[in-house]
Amino acid sequence: MSSFPAPKRRRATGRVTLQDVALAAEVSPITASRALRGERGVAVELVERVREAVARLGYVPDPAARALASSRSNQVAVLIPLLSNALFVDLLDEAQRTLLAAGYQSLIGITHYQPEEEEALLRSYLMNRPAGLLVTGFDRTDEARALIQGSGIPCVHVMENRRDEGLYSVGFSQQSAGHAMTAELRRRGYSRIAFAAAQLDPRTLQRAAGYRAAMGELHDPALEFMDAAPSSFALGAELLERVMREAPDVDAVFFNNDDLAQGALLQALRRGWRVPEQVAIVGFNDLTGGDQMLPPLSTVRTPRGEIGLRAGEMLVSLMRGDTVPEPCLDLGFELVLRDSC
Amino acid sequence: MSSFPAPKRRRATGRVTLQDVALAAEVSPITASRALRGERGVAVELVERVREAVARLGYVPDPAARALASSRSNQVAVLIPLLSNALFVDLLDEAQRTLLAAGYQSLIGITHYQPEEEEALLRSYLMNRPAGLLVTGFDRTDEARALIQGSGIPCVHVMENRRDEGLYSVGFSQQSAGHAMTAELRRRGYSRIAFAAAQLDPRTLQRAAGYRAAMGELHDPALEFMDAAPSSFALGAELLERVMREAPDVDAVFFNNDDLAQGALLQALRRGWRVPEQVAIVGFNDLTGGDQMLPPLSTVRTPRGEIGLRAGEMLVSLMRGDTVPEPCLDLGFELVLRDSC
DNA sequence: CTGAAAGCGCTTACAG
């Protein structure tokens, strides 16, 4: 009956291959391939026969063979600084969920905020010819930039926005967020407002710039407390201690991340410093637990989950070759004013 | 103008291939392949020539071709429940670092504590013919177990131990840990000790079993407060509230995770309940921040970082075909007694 | 210790 020749020889691996499926469905392997990938232009009846054969034989496509033949894998490299900041966990969770639903696997790389590590990861992951790239921010080595550019692989930047030709990003203005919270403090009558930050990554510095702009004529460089160590409760406590010692007339402290602010709140409790009467304390990101503090922490809610989701969607569009209506997506932020200011 | 000899045939892709390297090094492709993979039995001089050619041409091996030809990739599937529990972040960080150093990439899958999700991820990742598997605990669907078994791929289980034939694990006894902390509380004179837990995953239940055993004749089922919701500061506060309302004579509460305990500590502060005089509070895992609480939290330190590291090493041995001296590695735990009990 | 041949399982590019 069949017009297709029997397979030359049984595969050594015993694996069910596309050829087996084609044989069973009585179509050519290439038709089976097309039907499988949902390429349109295949007769519905044939698609149906292929589907049935796949199910009957328990066929599972081989990503390696696919990647080799098409020179493109179903994997997406996702590069983020850290997992110990809940911010990136939320981002990653949503991004991975979205990509998975579209049939892509994520290759997660943790850069530890080191441009060299990011470049090394990029080099390693690019070997896999990923279908797409998701990277954090715009600050990286020239080599890394060239690697991305030269790969021709769709790339979406998260957390920040940049309106440059050919660049895709989903984020919000870190500077505006820093500005907005500072302005709110000023509106509430605080004038000696310190800025306390850890990590000192690019986005932290952008928030600092927003703080400075909002402080305007009130800006006092002595009120900036920057520490390159990673943020934590303990560092927040220490930073508040430093602020109170070195600038006792401070009436508010804007912490660059919620864990810092939460740690500071605990330190204030320990020291008997009344918040916000004696010193107001605000944070950034609205991480879990802030509402449980004494007093509940005022902070800036950042849309990291949605950033992950929308960035995932944007990347999927790009990988499919669709055009993206808005390549520079600003998702905004929101002031969450509880009782600590 | 180029002074480089033209290859026999130009690849359509323009990619530098192993064949180009072989040509440049004046060896056969298979010798180049062997030299590259460090297979011994290749003349040192040839290895040197290949090395040089690789460097000069900027050759990068293609993982897809490698995977297809050898039916094994350089990727390891790592399946963990959550990233929002710092526990797993620490574990993952170390595991990934160790695997990367040995040349393996991680395919991270988040199961959200759902056996069905784990099974689906396993199915998806197994398509890639990973070189190894790292999974959390031993509780999974029969199908997932069969999938692992049938794949013939080396698999290391983390967080728990099981001394079964052919099973590899790196962890500690959750039950002993639950027992030890409870026993310590009893030693300190507490007798109405509540056990408050969230998530209710297998390891939580093992800790509960340890608690029960240590309570012995003092065990009162009414003192177990179990909530299947994920753990958080807020839930910890709520659980303490429930304990104090439903069992006002309780003198200590053993929380199943530190975020729960930290949240409870904040709630006690809010309510004016003195810790540990009125009620002692202890946690589990020694997550960051516990030492910053008021009072500093007593807890059980679990070696999750080292678990990740050692599990990674064990898996690398297995993937290389080496035998593993101790297939069931118990890394223990440590009581950290601060001031909350 | 080294190599020629064959093949891994799929898709691209070209026909019809």
Next chain:
DNA sequence: CTGAAAGCGCTTACAG
């Protein structure tokens, strides 16, 4: 709309 041919870039298995 469907297919025959060729090839993706590497390694396995077999010789010598």
